[in-house]
Amino acid sequence: MANLTTEDIAHRLAAIHAVQHDDEVAHGLADDLYRDVLAAIAAGADNAPILAAAALRVETLDFARWCV
Template sequence: MSEIERYEDHAPARPGDPGLTAEDIARRLAEIHALQGDDEAAHGEEDRLHRDVLAAIAAGAPDAPLLAAAALRTETLGFARWCA
């Protein structure tokens, strides 16, 4: 691929699919919060959440700033973030 293409061209939303919502992110934040005792699991779920939010924004989510701000709340959770 020589040019960056619109994400939605590769992953079109299904008709009637509301996409990722702030409520979905809040639920996933609670799940990550529950994993704080396992740094690796919590960090993995945080990475998945951030990728999903970026994909939603790339697909044209109309509430992109809200989704991004909600996902960044993972920074308030207390677990170690490290890479091998």
């Protein structure tokens, strides 16, 4: 995932937005996004702060988040 781009993240945010009515699916996709961004940063992504900021936009989407 070192080649993750802000465009990739934007597409994934759009996909999460499209399913935000299904909390479980949206939450799972958000978790996957965070994992992939962290993996890209750990692999040495040059644009780490930008990727992180883009991924944090998922917090603006309206779906329930919970942990067990």
